[in-house]
Amino acid sequence: MSTDTSAQTLTFLRRGQAVTLDHVAPDRTLLEVLREDLHCTGTKEGCGEGDCGACTVVLGEAVGGQLEYKAINSCIRLAHSVQGLAVWTAEDLAAPGGELHPVQEAMVQCHGSQCGFCTPGFVMSLFGMYQNTKGGKGIDRTQAQVELSGNLCRCTGYRPILDAARQMGSLPLPAGCGVNEAATVAALKKLQPATGEHYLSPTTLPALLQARAAHPKAQVVAGCTDVGLWVTKMHKRFAQVLDVTTAQELRRVETYPHHIAIGAAVTLTDAYAALVSERPQLKAFAQRFAGLPVRNSGTLGGNVANGSPIGDSMPLLIALGANVVLMRWDAKRKQIAHREIRLEDLYTGYRQNVMKPDELLCWIKVPRPVKGETATVYKISKRFDDDISAVCLAIRMTVEDGTVKAVSIGAGGVAATPVRARQTEAALLGQPWTADTVMAATAALRAEFQPISDMRASAGYRHTVLGNLLQRFWLESQGLQRINLESLTASDLEAVA
Known part of the structure; x- marks a missing residue:
């Protein structure tokens, strides 16, 4: 539904290469762009509101010369918010010859998938965990539960997926599966900042406030976790968006x-x-x-x-x-x-x-x-x-x-x-x-x-x-303990069962 008067160019990094898309409307979601424009249909739409995690992808950002990884919900994230970032989907993990990434292989070995609809989202959350722990080392069940809390599965009962989280660090990384972080950081630095009057993303606080004064009717967004719902559930349209997250002082x-x-x-x-x-x-x-x-x-x-x-x-x-x-x-x-x-x-x-x-x-x-x-x-x-x-x-x-x-x-x-x-x-x-x-x-x-x-x-x-x-x-x-779920351990729950 993009038009010449309500769209602009979007550029991000994928598989180490810059991807440039023209005429992307300011209110299109990242999931829409991935599935409809890039045909990355491995990324699924489940709930459309950031609850189920089927749409999870991983973003990479160069911070202080290092690459930071974050698993996010693409269904409620506006596409232009990934301008200048790296994006990984489930299609990007396996080696060119078809060898599976350790997070994928662990899911196979631990029988972590049944119907398969939620699996790409779990794999991407595991990938984010894998990258942030330098190869999935030392992950225990507690950490896995916390970091997979945004992914829901109706089939497996979660134990096999938690097993995969703990096992992936022990599996070999096939050639062609790893991320060349130095090259990725260098490539990200070459990407140009966003330009255009429909999705505004000022990089300084004064510029942000000047944009707000000049465009008081623009929809203000930060992480889009609520505004994204207005798009997916209420079908709201925004001709102009002002993103606060690129103002460096506010980060x-x-x-x-x-x-x-x-x-x-x-x-x-x-x-x-x-x-x-x-x-x-x-x-x-x-x-x-x-x-x-x-x-x-x-x-x-x-x-x-x-x-x-x-x-x-x-x-x-x-x-x-x-x-x-x-x-x-x-x-x-x-x-x-x-x-x-x-x-x-x-x-x-x-x-x-x-x-x-x-x-x-x-x-x-x-x-x-x-x-x-x-x-x-x-x-x-x-x-x-x-x-x-x-x-x-x-x-x-x-x-x-x-x-x-x-x-x-x-x-x-x-x-x-x-x-x-x-x-x-x-x-x-x-x-x-x-x-x-x-x-x-x-x-x-x-x-x-x-x-x-x-x-x-x-x-x-x-x-x-x-x-x-x-x-x-x-x-x-007064010192009374064990009166809430947070104080109970796994062994306590097993004893009750």
């Missing part, structure tokens, strides 16, 4: 004495790594935020700016006391203007916010931990991995001498926007940290919000779970 995580600043173009994978490095107890929650391909594409800034009431990042960031920095281009002064607000004050209604037409959310500032602080976040969903929350509750608390000295609580799935539980905080602040205080705060928390019923949970369920999660936080603070 950084900066550390200061009292806070870290996460750029809006930092992927969820890297953003959560930064948060976990500050607060290791958040690791399990970070791994449950969608599947790895979504985390590799999506950005923290995009998640926050999108403002979904069931977005998992915002309750956590609200509890941690995060601020957001909104920026715009001041044409009169010819410089960047900015303002900083608390994250919970960003939203005015369902997917509505205070940003002006020429503003962009550019930075998220997260306070660093203080002595005595406890920070916990709970995600309740029907499926443990790769699922959207029915309820998300995040709590940050400091208790001194048995008294609550500081507390902040963020909640998701209980209102039209991500919210801060101020009434519940008031019921806790300055009170003794006792069962009676928790009981009163639980009642306040349940009374503070009026959740709705939808496909994920009933209003009554959400109402009950909200209070139960605060009770759980209390029990854990």
Whole structure:
């Protein structure tokens, strides 16, 4: 459906060679281009929303002279976002003579495929894992489960695929299967940046803000993990797109004495790594935020700016006391203007916010931990991995001498926007940290919000779970363990079975 007035040239690297496609519309997905233009039909469309992983491909980007690999969902990734990157599909792994790549051979030997529809996606996730571990060395079952969480299979029961993940590192790499990283990096450097007025991808922050001021009606995208759904599920069309992820300043995580600043173009994978490095107890929650391909594409800034009431990042960031920095281009002064607000004050209604037409959310500032602080976040969903929350509750608390000295609580799935539980905080602040205080705060928390019923949970369920999660936080603070799935080991589950 591309036209001369709504399309531009796309160039990326494949099999070490530049691929150039003309007249690619700004709202076409990478999956559409791969299947329809390049006839790479090994890459499948399953759900069309980044859940099943059948469409997984691997992207390569030159960073600091090294090649970084990321498995992503091609079904919701806009094609022009891979301008200047390397792309691998399932057709690109075997040697020219037909010898299988170790990830493919391991799947064969471990009987990891049955109907075969999901297999290309699993193979590509395994390929990303293989490359990032320098040949698949030392992968255990836990790592394999985490990195394959974005791929679903209805046939094999996953054990054979997890076996393949552990076995691929022991298999020989046939000649012609390996990636010549030095040559790939050199080839990527030769690719020209994108040009055109339909898919805008400025490489600096000032240029990005000037483009926003000049094109206020352009659809802003980051990792496309939500906007991609508008294309595939709602059939929306965008004549012009503005991509924030190529602005180099916004791809950084900066550390200061009292806070870290996460750029809006930092992927969820890297953003959560930064948060976990500050607060290791958040690791399990970070791994449950969608599947790895979504985390590799999506950005923290995009998640926050999108403002979904069931977005998992915002309750956590609200509890941690995060601020957001909104920026715009001041044409009169010819410089960047900015303002900083608390994250919970960003939203005015369902997917509505205070940003002006020429503003962009550019930075998220997260306070660093203080002595005595406890920070916990709970995600309740029907499926443990790769699922959207029915309820998300995040709590940050400091208790001194048995008294609550500081507390902040963020909640998701209980209102039209991500919210801060101020009434519940008031019921806790300055009170003794006792069962009676928790009981009163639980009642306040349940009374503070009026959740709705939808496909994920009933209003009554959400109402009950909200209070139960605060009770759980209390029990854990008293040393009670093994009351959640994260604390159970494989041997525990086998014993129950």
